[in-house]
Amino acid sequence: MASPKSSTRPSQQDQEPTKFHDFFPTMAGKLGGEGLIEELCKGFELLMDKDKGVITFESLRRNASTVLGLGDLTDEDVRCMINEGDFDRDGALNQMEFCVLMFRLSPELMEASRCVVTEVIEEEFSDCSHRQ
Numbered sequence: 001m002a003s004p005k006s007s008t009r010p011s012q013q014d015q016e017p018t019k020f021h022d023f024f025p026t027m028a029g030k031l032g033g034e035g036l037i038e039e040l041c042k043g044f045e046l047l048m049d050k051d052k053g054v055i056t057f058e059s060l061r062r063n064a065s066t067v068l069g070l071g072d073l074t075d076e077d078v079r080c081m082i083n084e085g086d087f088d089r090d091g092a093l094n095q096m097e098f099c100v101l102m103f104r105l106s107p108e109l110m111e112a113s114r115c116v117v118t119e120v121i122e123e124e125f126s127d128c129s130h131r132q
Contacts, residue, residue, distance in 0.1 A: 037099065044098045054092040065087055092123035 028036045046067050049059035061078045063073035085093050085101030093101065 022106050022108050024102070025108045040099045040102055041095060043102075044093075044095050047098075049092075052092070054094050055082070055098060056092045062091075 008068045027039065029037060042056065047055045047060055049056045052059075057075075057078055060081060061073070061075070064073050064078065082091065082093060085097045085104075087097055087100070088094075
């Protein structure tokens with residue numbers, strides 16, 4: 001018999017960090033900008049509540065197991081996933097929030113975006129100083 005402190009699910013402290021391979025930049029490179037957004041929209045449609053047109057707690061809970069194969073998610077895991085991208089705090093993810101969240105969760109794409117923004121800012125300052 002298991003001790004009262006044991007559980008079928010390891011605690012946060014006991015878990016080894018999961019190695020994460022970010023395939024998002026590869027997808028972006030192969031599909032291009034429009035193709036990537038199109039694929040994200042398809043992913044959104046797989047996870048959304050068909051009647052409400054948004055990803056709700058219930059639709060993510062249901063589809064995380066059937067579509068994504070993540071059957072062992074707790075309610076807290078699902079809540080955290082929704083909260084991470086729910087910018088308007090309505091308790092659900094609309095299509096734009098979902099797409100933004102997917103980009104934010106890609107470390108490599110976020111770094112590339114930061115570099116592009118930095119270059120544009122530097123060019124703008126350079127242009128301003130040349131004009132003066």
